[in-house]
Amino acid sequence: MEKLCVKTQALFLTCILSLFLNVFCMSESETNLSLMEKSEKEALYSVIQGFVGKWWNGSELYPDPCGWTPIQGVSCDLFDGFWYVTDLNVGLIQDNSLRCAPNAEFRRHLFEFKHLQTLSFINCFIDPHQHAVTIPTDNWEKLAGSLVSLEFRSNPGLIGQIPPSFGSLTRLQSLVLLENRLSGELPATLGSIARVRRIVLAGNMFTGQIPASLGGLTGLLIFDSSRNFLTGSLPSTFGGLTSLLKLDLSNNLLDGMLPSGLGKLKNLTLLDLRNNNLSGGLTKSLQEMVSLEELVLSNNPLGGDLMGIEWENLQNLISLDLSYNGLIGGIPEKMTVLSKLRFLGLNHNILSGIISPKLAALPSLGALYLHGNNLTGKLEFSEWFYGKMGRRFGAWSNPNLCYPVELIPTGHVPFGVKPCQQEVTLLEADSKTKLSDVNSDLNASFSVSLGYSNYGVDGSWAFIVRGMVVLLLLIYIL
Ligand SMILES: *[C@@H]1O[C@H](CO)[C@@H](O)[C@H](O)[C@H]1NC(C)=O
Numbered sequence: 129m130e131k132l133c134v135k136t137q138a139l140f141l142t143c144i145l146s147l148f149l150n151v152f153c154m155s156e157s158e159t160n161l162s163l164m165e166k167s168e169k170e171a172l173y174s175v176i177q178g179f180v181g182k183w184w185n186g187s188e189l190y191p192d193p194c195g196w197t198p199i200q201g202v203s204c205d206l207f208d209g210f211w212y213v214t215d216l217n218v219g220l221i222q223d224n225s226l227r228c229a230p231n232a233e234f235r236r237h238l239f240e241f242k243h244l245q246t247l248s249f250i251n252c253f254i255d256p257h258q259h260a261v262t263i264p265t266d267n268w269e270k271l272a273g274s275l276v277s278l279e280f281r282s283n284p285g286l287i288g289q290i291p292p293s294f295g296s297l298t299r300l301q302s303l304v305l306l307e308n309r310l311s312g313e314l315p316a317t318l319g320s321i322a323r324v325r326r327i328v329l330a331g332n333m334f335t336g337q338i339p340a341s342l343g344g345l346t347g348l349l350i351f352d353s354s355r356n357f358l359t360g361s362l363p364s365t366f367g368g369l370t371s372l373l374k375l376d377l378s379n380n381l382l383d384g385m386l387p388s389g390l391g392k393l394k395n396l397t398l399l400d401l402r403n404n405n406l407s408g409g410l411t412k413s414l415q416e417m418v419s420l421e422e423l424v425l426s427n428n429p430l431g432g433d434l435m436g437i438e439w440e441n442l443q444n445l446i447s448l449d450l451s452y453n454g455l456i457g458g459i460p461e462k463m464t465v466l467s468k469l470r471f472l473g474l475n476h477n478i479l480s481g482i483i484s485p486k487l488a489a490l491p492s493l494g495a496l497y498l499h500g501n502n503l504t505g506k507l508e509f510s511e512w513f514y515g516k517m518g519r520r521f522g523a524w525s526n527p528n529l530c531y532p533v534e535l536i537p538t539g540h541v542p543f544g545v546k547p548c549q550q551e552v553t554l555l556e557a558d559s560k561t562k563l564s565d566v567n568s569d570l571n572a573s574f575s576v577s578l579g580y581s582n583y584g585v586d587g588s589w590a591f592i593v594r595g596m597v598v599l600l601l602l603i604y605i606l
């Protein structure tokens with residue numbers, strides 16, 4: 129099967145191509161057109177005219193759309209000696225792409241293409257007030273034999289629901305409905321798109337529960353329905369998504385517990401459920417998701433503790449964010465063997481107990497946030513660690529935490545943490561500096577961090593004023 133790739137990526141390539149095609153057709157004959165069924169060609173002209181406006185006369189501008197007068201955004205392919213449209217990309221994708229008119233509309237001819245594989249609308253329907261458009265509800269089954277990829281992206285003027293008839297698109301591998309104004313519930317028929325590998329529904333206004341039928345999509349690799357208004361709990365059927373690599377349902381209104389079936393997702397690398405209303409603690413089955421690289425559950429009233437999980441099983445973890453999760457209890461020693469960990473966020477929980485000095489030995493650690501807890505005792509990290517991490521080590525707002533006073537002369541001390549108490553009392557006698565309370569929530573403006581090495585000169589308490597920056601060293605007086 130020959131393929132004429134009309135869709136070119138770079139502008140200069142397009143120029144070269146059209147130059148070549150012009151020379152080609154001069155030497156041949158302008159009437160020698162690529163063979164196309166009349167109905168296919170007329171459908172193409174009509175469909176595009178519907179989107180770009182009545183002024184656009186395809187038969188005049190592009191007499192040979194699959195041959196020597198290619199249309200930007202349209203690709204064709206040869207089937208049994210005839211050319212058919214295989215790709216149609218509408219909207220502002222490149223400078224010379226098919227821009228949609230303010231009154232862009234779908235025409236029924238869209239469903240007459242016999243071999244359409246890719247259909248995308250990017251920045252096409254842009255006016256939610258004057259001209260909101262809905263996706264046609266019927267006829268999608270006519271494209272079922274060929275359509276592999278369907279995309280609506282960045283269309284603020286695209287409203288209404290997902291047509292349940294999308295479920296008839298059994299060859300579809302990619303369904304992307306990203307950043308439109310679509311609403312309503314997700315149709316259960318999405319679970320019939322048996323071959324689908326990617327479903328992206330992020331940044332719309334979808335409501336209601338996630339259909340349990342989606343759990344049957346055993347080939348699904350990516351499911352992203354973040355930034356919607358989905359409610360209810362994560363379907364227990366999700367354990368059936370055994371191929372899944374990425375699951376992002378962050379920024380919704382999901383509640384209930386984490387289903388134990390998640391443990392079956394052995395290939396999952398990303399689980400992002402931040403900013404929901406999940407509760408019931410961490411499920412022990414998390415420890416079975418052995419491929420996990422990023423686990424983000426922050427901002428959920430999860431509750432429970434960290435102790436029940438064999439963290440050492442999750443050796444691929446790079447980023448673990450469990451901040452604002454209402455967690456109690458201690459920080460398990462088992463976490464200190466996660467050698468790939470670069471980000472550990474446990475801030476703003478109710479964690480207590482001591483902080484294992486082994487955390488500082490995690491070889492890849494670039495940020496460690498433990499602030500806003502009830503951690504206690506003496507911080508036993510090295511001066512080098514504080515120097516390296518700066519404000520990316522957060523331990524402030526743990527009222528019963530302190531650091532050894534010997535570190536003060538080095539200037540490398542944990543921000544917002546007080547020196548250990550008896551030592552403070554000693555120093556206090558000599559100190560002429562006024563000491564302020566550490567606020568429990570430090571301002572962003574306050575956390576301007578410049579030059580850790582600039583204070584603590586000859587071991588005395590000092591304010592150093594440099595230019596606009598006032599760096600305060602604050603301690604508690606108990
Ligand atoms: C184009 O014209 C040439 C002769 O001019 C002919 O041999 C060829 O079959 C034509 N091709 C098509 C696709 O009509």
Ligand SMILES: *[C@@H]1O[C@H](CO)[C@@H](O)[C@H](O)[C@H]1NC(C)=O
Nearest residue numbers: 177182183184185186187188
């Ligand atoms: C396009 O132009 C042709 C020839 O100039 C004309 O016959 C035809 O009616 C026009 N079609 C539309 C849809 O304006």
Ligand SMILES: *[C@@H]1O[C@H](CO)[C@@H](O)[C@H](O)[C@H]1NC(C)=O
Nearest residue numbers: 346347369370371372394395
């Ligand atoms: C998981 O990933 C491995 C390695 O990439 C692959 O061989 C296996 O088929 C995947 N499992 C599923 C259920 O897709």
Ligand SMILES: *[C@@H]1O[C@H](CO)[C@@H](O)[C@H](O)[C@H]1NC(C)=O
Nearest residue numbers: 381382383384405406407429
């Ligand atoms: C979160 O879930 C709790 C029940 O667990 C419920 O009482 C509360 O209203 C929910 N909050 C929101 C914002 O939905």
Ligand SMILES: *[C@@H]1O[C@H](CO)[C@@H](O)[C@H](O)[C@H]1NC(C)=O
Nearest residue numbers: 478480481501502503504528
């Ligand atoms: C913090 O821990 C101390 C014991 O170290 C305990 O007395 C106190 O109640 C805890 N505070 C909170 C808010 O849990």
Ligand SMILES: *[C@@H]1O[C@H](CO)[C@@H](O)[C@H](O)[C@H]1NC(C)=O
Nearest residue numbers: 567569570571572573574575
């Ligand atoms: C925090 O910021 C507010 C306004 O942004 C300011 O009024 C207040 O003084 C700041 N507090 C500290 C401790 O810097």
